[in-house]
Amino acid sequence: MTTRQLATLASFALWVVVVWMAAGTEGLASQSSSTAARAAPPSQIDKGRLAVNQVCVTCHIGLNRMLEVRKKSADEWKDTIYRMIGRGAQVYPDEIEAITAYLTAGVGQGRPQGGRAAANEGAAAADEATAILARRCQQCHDLERARTKSAAGDWNTIVDRMITLGAAVTPAERHALIEYLTGREK
Amino acid sequence: MEPDRKPTEPPRETASGGASPVSRREFLTATAATGIAFGAGPAVSAEVQEPPAAGQGTPQASASRPLPITDSFEMYEGTAAGAVLAQLRAAGVRMLFHTNTSGFMPFWEAIDRAGDVQVINVPHEGIAVAAAQGYAMASRSLGFFFGSGAGVGNSMSNLYCAWKDRVPMLVTFSGGELSEQGKDGFESWDDHLRPTESFTRWTASLLTDEMAEIIRRAIQFAVGPPSGPVTLAWGEANPGERVRTRIDTIDLTKARQMFRASPDAIQQAARWLVEAERPMIVVGPEVAEDGATAELLALAEKLSIPVTDTEDDLYANFPTDHALYMGPLRALRYPRQADLVIGFGESFKRRRPQAGTTAIHVSHDSTLLGKVYPVDLAIASDVRLAIRDLSDAIDGLLTRDRLSRMRSTRLAEVSKVSAQFKASADIAFKAMFDRSPVTWERVGYELERVLDKNAVVVPELGTQTYKILRQLKFGGENKLRFGRTVGSALGWGVGASLGVNLALPDRQVVALQGDGGFLFGQSEALWSISRYQAPMLIVIMNNHSYNESRARNMNNGGPLFEAGKDYNGYLGDPEVDFAKIAEAYSLRGEKVRTASELAPALQRSLRSMRDGKAVLLDIEVEGDGPDLGQGNWYQRYSIADIQRKARA
Numbered sequence: 014m015t016t017r018q019l020a021t022l023a024s025f026a027l028w029v030v031v032v033w034m035a036a037g038t039e040g041l042a043s044q045s046s047s048t049a050a051r052a053a054p055p056s057q058i059d060k061g062r063l064a065v066n067q068v069c070v071t072c073h074i075g076l077n078r079m080l081e082v083r084k085k086s087a088d089e090w091k092d093t094i095y096r097m098i099g100r101g102a103q104v105y106p107d108e109i110e111a112i113t114a115y116l117t118a119g120v121g122q123g124r125p126q127g128g129r130a131a132a133n134e135g136a137a138a139a140d141e142a143t144a145i146l147a148r149r150c151q152q153c154h155d156l157e158r159a160r161t162k163s164a165a166g167d168w169n170t171i172v173d174r175m176i177t178l179g180a181a182v183t184p185a186e187r188h189a190l191i192e193y194l195t196g197r198e199k
Numbered sequence: 200m201e202p203d204r205k206p207t208e209p210p211r212e213t214a215s216g217g218a219s220p221v222s223r224r225e226f227l228t229a230t231a232a233t234g235i236a237f238g239a240g241p242a243v244s245a246e247v248q249e250p251p252a253a254g255q256g257t258p259q260a261s262a263s264r265p266l267p268i269t270d271s272f273e274m275y276e277g278t279a280a281g282a283v284l285a286q287l288r289a290a291g292v293r294m295l296f297h298t299n300t301s302g303f304m305p306f307w308e309a310i311d312r313a314g315d316v317q318v319i320n321v322p323h324e325g326i327a328v329a330a331a332q333g334y335a336m337a338s339r340s341l342g343f344f345f346g347s348g349a350g351v352g353n354s355m356s357n358l359y360c361a362w363k364d365r366v367p368m369l370v371t372f373s374g375g376e377l378s379e380q381g382k383d384g385f386e387s388w389d390d391h392l393r394p395t396e397s398f399t400r401w402t403a404s405l406l407t408d409e410m411a412e413i414i415r416r417a418i419q420f421a422v423g424p425p426s427g428p429v430t431l432a433w434g435e436a437n438p439g440e441r442v443r444t445r446i447d448t449i450d451l452t453k454a455r456q457m458f459r460a461s462p463d464a465i466q467q468a469a470r471w472l473v474e475a476e477r478p479m480i481v482v483g484p485e486v487a488e489d490g491a492t493a494e495l496l497a498l499a500e501k502l503s504i505p506v507t508d509t510e511d512d513l514y515a516n517f518p519t520d521h522a523l524y525m526g527p528l529r530a531l532r533y534p535r536q537a538d539l540v541i542g543f544g545e546s547f548k549r550r551r552p553q554a555g556t557t558a559i560h561v562s563h564d565s566t567l568l569g570k571v572y573p574v575d576l577a578i579a580s581d582v583r584l585a586i587r588d589l590s591d592a593i594d595g596l597l598t599r600d601r602l603s604r605m606r607s608t609r610l611a612e613v614s615k616v617s618a619q620f621k622a623s624a625d626i627a628f629k630a631m632f633d634r635s636p637v638t639w640e641r642v643g644y645e646l647e648r649v650l651d652k653n654a655v656v657v658p659e660l661g662t663q664t665y666k667i668l669r670q671l672k673f674g675g676e677n678k679l680r681f682g683r684t685v686g687s688a689l690g691w692g693v694g695a696s697l698g699v700n701l702a703l704p705d706r707q708v709v710a711l712q713g714d715g716g717f718l719f720g721q722s723e724a725l726w727s728i729s730r731y732q733a734p735m736l737i738v739i740m741n742n743h744s745y746n747e748s749r750a751r752n753m754n755n756g757g758p759l760f761e762a763g764k765d766y767n768g769y770l771g772d773p774e775v776d777f778a779k780i781a782e783a784y785s786l787r788g789e790k791v792r793t794a795s796e797l798a799p800a801l802q803r804s805l806r807s808m809r810d811g812k813a814v815l816l817d818i819e820v821e822g823d824g825p826d827l828g829q830g831n832w833y834q835r836y837s838i839a840d841i842q843r844k845a846r847a
Contacts, residue, residue, distance in 0.1 A: 071529060099628070
């Protein structure tokens with residue numbers, strides 16, 4: 014084996030070790046986060062979700078996109094919440110833990126993939142969603158943005174925000190709306 | 200502002216041979232006493248005769264029923280440049296801001312003869328304009344700048360800020376001669392004030408025989424409302440030529456136009472206000488501009504209406520430690536769904552009233568009413584008069600008992616919510632109290648502990664501003680705040696702070712700067728701060744980055760976020776020693792690295808300020824926003840390396 018081959022092998026071995034360690038660390042981190050999330054009862058997470066939709070999205074229109082790229086431990090999220098309170102976020106004292114639990118639980122993940130196999134199902138879902146839009150949203154909003162999917166933020170956040178502001182959307186309707194709005198092609 | 204000179208006091212220039220000054224009141228009195236027909240004044244020529252005011256048919260009538268005539272005029276004779284100064288002095292202007300140029304000798308001579316005018320030299324047109332703005336805001340008078348036509352470009356950024364902030368100023372430049380058109384001549388270009396037109400209330404040329412009149416007109420444009428900067432070119436005038444012209448005494452407190460809303464509109468607004476269950480007041484800069492802060496507080500307290508403001512608010516219009524103050528509109532969570540929003544001097548341009556909310560917009564700028572978003576009731580009025588009228592109308596609609604019940608019920612609810620938000624803020628603050636690098640909140644906390652109650656703070660910070668400002672008490676009897684400029688163009692704050700300190704020499708003035716903002720060419724302001732011994736405190740919140748841009752660019756991820764590459768944000772290479780910059784200007788500079796160093800450093804700063812020397816505190820503060828992993832990455836480039844390689 015030549016010196017060059019030895020060097021290549023050593024580099025590869027080093028790369029394997031680094032990747033393995035990184036994967037292990039990431040696994041531990043996500044385990045810690047998910048443990049924290051599991052420790053919080055669903056009611057606490059729901060409370061956190063509501064608070065996030067009332068407080069955070071006033072500035073962070075694209076919050077779910079942020080959450081997809083910003084993964085943190087419970088302590089890190091709490092620290093972020095403290096910083097945002099410092100910036101003026103109006104959070105009630107009993108919401109600090111709830112928001113921490115919600116953010117730690119992992120949110121904003123997974124978008125519908127769509128595809129040919131689901132074409133018929135998709136058409137039916139689109140019809141249903143269009144009906145919901147007409148029924149629940151059109152009284153206040155121009156639906157052009159929904160039709161062209163040109164929302165400034167992500168639909169998960171926007172729909173939740175509308176619900177907190179009084180839109181009478183049932184959980185099933187909410188699901189259908191978000192599936193439809195996030196699944197449409199740009 | 201009252202002019203220092205009484206109307207009968209001769210202007211300095213005319214004392215050496217000019218015509219006698221004659222006030223309008225004296226003129227009318229004299230003609231009445233002698234029975235001479237109106238218009239035949241002995242000491243003034245026909246060109247200065249005043250038409251009779253309404254009801255003044257004869258001199259006898261005016262003598263028997265004297266009308267409240269408060270204006271006066273003087274005849275001035277001297278240089279044209281002297282006429283400009285005389286008109287400024289007659290408007291009470293005694294402080295002028297200047298950046299180096301030649302060509303103003305007749306003006307300097309007039310200044311020297313006047314003897315009561317202070318010129319503040321500032322080594323950059325942009326900083327000088329910011330200083331003039333700071334002076335105008337804090338003195339509630341007029342800012343005046345004169346400088347080179349070649350410096351128009353330098354001035355533009357802060358001229359834009361002054362325009363966004365609606366601050367009355369006359370910004371004057373040499374050059375602009377029509378005879379130079381098309382020549383591409385020395386330091387000239389065609390129509391040289393045209394670039395300023397977007398940022399001014401009026402743009403004009405001074406003319407030799409009309410110097411004083413154009414200044415008077417410019418002042419009217421500047422004070423508005425809406426108020427704002429006016430740019431003037433000296434080029435068409437011959438400042439050294441002798442002129443004889445009329446100088447009008449101008450009381451700047453009265454020069455501003457005031458108008459009142461129709462009683463019907465006020466009644467409608469009052470009815471809606473008393474009928475609303477969850478009303479909310481949004482305040483904007485016109486409250487301070489119209490001197491309406493006390494009236495606003497009284498109205499809010501009368502009905503216990505929660506008050507909010509916007510990030511566009513240049514001033515603290517409402518006491519930030521008051522139970523009814525709910526924080527900035529952007530983050531507002533209470534009331535959840537206001538059924539009525541009434542905006543006083545705020546443009547609704549940042550956030551429209553929610554659907555289903557009745558909106559009333561009160562503004563002295565009729566061009567803003569209903570412009571950005573439709574409102575249900577638009578009231579054009581001086582804001583102070585509108586609040587007073589509204590308050591009176593409410594008194595007429597409610598019995599004292601009902602008013603009292605409404606007030607106490609709502610106050611209990613608002614206070615409860617305010618207390619909870621404060622409790623959360625305290626939890627967050629305590630959790631981060633001892634951190635090093637120092638938190639922004641801690642800096643605000645320590646400043647609040649040591650500064651005078653009536654200190655003045657001039658912030659120029661980014662999205663983390665509120666972290667520090669919420670620890671300080673502003674508005675009402677508390678501290679004054681000027682800034683951040685609504686224009687947000689960096690490079691404004693230190694110059695503006697100097698102007699504020701010149702206007703309010705008895706107060707502590709604190710400039711709050713980011714390291715990035717200070718690097719926008721602001722160190723030159725330290726020269727003037729040192730020259731004029733302004734004992735200010737300049738705090739540099741040093742996080743070695745343009746943190747606001749970094750957060751905005753990186754918050755939503757993307758390939759550059761994944762790679763940890765921020766092309767713009769990192770400022771740490773080179774590490775700037777801001778304290779040494781201050782020392783280079785003979786000021787005191789100090790570096791603060793940890794939380795425990797902060798309070799003693801502030802005490803030392805206050806001692807220095809008391810001794811008359813400004814201090815620059817360079818405080819290592821924590822960053823915020825997304826963790827980039829390699830936060831100190833930047834796109835490296837080295838000319839030295841290129842040279843080395845070329846030599847190798």
